[in-house]
Amino acid sequence: MSIFRLFPVIPLVFLYGCATSPEQAPTPKASVKPVELVKPLGKNQQKEDKTSLDPDVLFMLMTAEIAGQRGQYDVALEGYLEAAKRVHDPRFAERAAMIAMYIKDSNKTIEAVSLWLKQDPNNLSARKIAALSALRAEDKQQVVEQLSVLLKRDPAGFEKTLFELASALQKEGNVSFIYDVMEALSLKHPDQAAVYFIQSLLAVDMKNKGLAERKIEQALRLQPDWDKALILQAQMAVLSEDFKRAEALLRNATLKYPDNQKFKKMLAQVLIKSAKYEDAGEVYEKLITIDAKDFESQFSLGLVHLQLDRDGKAEDIFKQLLEQAEWRNQSSFYLGKIEEKHDNTENALTWFDKVTEGPFEFEAAVTAISSLAKDKQFGRAEQRLKVLPGKFPKQKPRIVLIQAELYSHQKQYEKAYNYLTEVLKIYPDQGELLYSRALMADRMGKPDVMEIDLKKILAKFPDNVEALNALGYSLADKTKRYMEAETYLLHALRLKPDEAVILDSYGWLKYKMGNLQAALDYLQRAYDKQPENEIAAHLAEVLWVLGKKDKARKLFEKAIDDAPDDPYLNDFKNKFLQLDSSH
Structure with a gap:
């Protein structure tokens, strides 16, 4: 008997990855945005500087400008930094700080931002960069001091500032230190819900479930109607696979805040996770009644219908969504899936070929090949497979797996095994390739190879x-x-x-x-x-x-x-x- 029964395919509603929203550009990184490094001073500024700056400083600035335009940022940095020391003009210190950050020179960043704050102590951007530099230098006292000033001078923007700084540093792996900073900040400012919220996120990252839950509860005690915190609390229950608690939290939130559609959408997703597809469908239908242009909920409802084998209803929704450009590709994909389900291979291929961009393009191409393989049209499947490496160069390991699967469909297990063995010379630690070869080894009666590959994974x-x-x-x-x-x-x-x-x-x-x-x-x-x-x-x-x-x-x-x-x-x-x- 085969040892490689596939795990059940996740319900369709979770297969589409980012399909709950149309293809979007990546969210910009949450960090302090650097100024344009080589932007020349305006004509008015040049006139003003020529009358107020001595020739040496003007020469430094011109040299720095030219160096910046040529990409010689270290030279530009020295020019602006020296000018900032000689002239009380925060613009020069600002440029020096931005260049130092850009080239990741922490010492020069601290020096430049200190000058900047000395010349313009009320500048919020300077404070943020000072806080970020202190975080990177793991100077807890300085971080807390800078954040405290930011809270005092910009209370409305404090939450956003915290998110920006935590996000920037979290990617660098300083999670436990950021948590300690937030703890020190919470002791100094115990009335700031955002601090506890950030701590909860960090605790999740540290895989400390109990701590994460305690911190989000602290945030909600201060700000009971904060949708972000309520959603995070429900998300933590989902991560723990406690869908019953997640559902209870979200149902309570929807009753308490009936106009907040975020809670309803997340409730529908949790109901799907709990396999309560009928209930999820009802939630989506109510959302669509409230907003007929809620195409995200329409699409999700179509997927729920698919899960419940209501292919006709799903098809109607997807065909209507074809009129919306941002939903056309994913709708075409699932229209193809419906045709494939009913063994209408040619109709399925027609729909898959309409998916021409976005994250569904590769999936459509792959599913088309799979459909032809199931229909035993291996020649056509191979023809389609040949164009994939040139069209999707980043998907090479996945394309290799598809080729191996095609061989397997034709019971050419040795050919698949040898092919995977050759590719594994290039990608020796690629888990999916090792797993696929282990499958072929099992079918060929090579238990030793199978065991070695699985243990390597x-x-x-x-x-x-x-x-x-x-x-x-x-x-x-x-x-x-x-x-x-x-x-x-x-x-x-x-x-x-x-x-x-x-x-x-x-x-x-x-x-x-x-x-x-x-x-x-x-x-x-x-x-x-x-x-x-x-x-x-x-x-x-x-x-x-x-x-x-x-x-x-x-x-x-x-x-x-x-x-x-x-x-x-x-x-x-x-x-x-x-x-x-x-x-």
């Missing part, structure tokens, strides 16, 4: 659930190394306690170990969650061995009617039913 990614499950199942099914298999499968269960294929693997291990009742419990849970053929075959076998032959036979007959050629079900049939003397 786990050496780099110890929480890779697919590799844990595959290795654990393989050891349980093909060897008697049951204790080792249990180590991998228990690890996988801790990470994904409700995943059907892991429950099945662990149930099968228990069967192999002779613990039939535990095996039955796990396999029944797996089958209830995902009634796929291999799980059905495992469950039927355990039922049969337990003496529950009628139940086993009924389960088998129900499954074989839908998949008469399934190898797992036929294996069960050959192993038990044909040998049963009572039949």
Whole structure:
């Protein structure tokens, strides 16, 4: 039996990634925006400077301007910094600070911004840069001092300033230090909800769930109706997979703030996570009633209809969305998926080919190839595959996987194995390629290679659930190394306690170990969650061995009617039913 049952495809509503909003440009980095480095002084400024500056300073400035235009930023920095020291004009110190930040010279940044603040102490940009420089230098006292001044002089913009600074530094890995700074700031200014909010975000980053929850509660005590904080609180519940709590929090928020559509949209997403598709659909329908131009909710409702097999309703929504340019590509993609579902390959290809830009373009191209492969049109699939490397050069590993899968569809396992082996010489640590080769090794009867590849994945990614499950199942099914298999499968269960294929693997291990009742419990849970053929075959076998032959036979007959050629079900049939003397 195959060890590589795919994990269930995430419901369609979560497959589209960023499809809950149209293709957008990346959000600008939250940091202090540098001034244009080489912008020359205006004519009026030049006249003023010529009358007020001595020739040496003018020469320095001209040299700095020319150096900046030529990209010689270190020379430009020295010129502006020297001019700033000689002339009481904060513009020169500002330029020096911006250039120093741009070339990441921390010492010069601190020197320039000190001059800038000395000449213009009320300048908020200078204060922000001073705070950022102190953060980078891990000077806690100076950061708190600068932030305190910013809070006093710009209370309305304080929240935004905190987010900008925390975002800029978080990317550099100084999470624990930023948290400590926020703690010191909270002691000095205990009435600032934004500080606790930032601490909660940082605690999430530090994987300290309890601390994150305590801090967001502190923020909400100060600002009970803050939508960002309420949403973060619900998001933390989702991250913990406590969907019941997330739903309760969001339902309470929607009742308390009925005009806030953010809560309703997030509630719909949580309901989807909980597989409450009907309830999610009702939320989206109400949102659309409120705003007929809420195309995001319309699109999401279409995906919910797809999940509930209401293909006609989904199709109607996606066709209407074709009129909106920003939703055209993703709507075309799912119209193609509907046609593919109904085995209308040519119609599906027509829709997939209409997806010409954005994040769905590659997915459409790949799904078109997959559709042709399922239809056994391998020649056409290969033709389409040939154009992908030139069109999507960044997707090379994924394209390799598609090629290997095409070989596999044609049962050319050795060809796929050799192809992956060659590519792995270029990408030796690419997890998906290793996993794919392990699959081929399993099919070719090379358990040693399979085990080496899976262990290589786990050496780099110890929480890779697919590799844990595959290795654990393989050891349980093909060897008697049951204790080792249990180590991998228990690890996988801790990470994904409700995943059907892991429950099945662990149930099968228990069967192999002779613990039939535990095996039955796990396999029944797996089958209830995902009634796929291999799980059905495992469950039927355990039922049969337990003496529950009628139940086993009924389960088998129900499954074989839908998949008469399934190898797992036929294996069960050959192993038990044909040998049963009572039949």
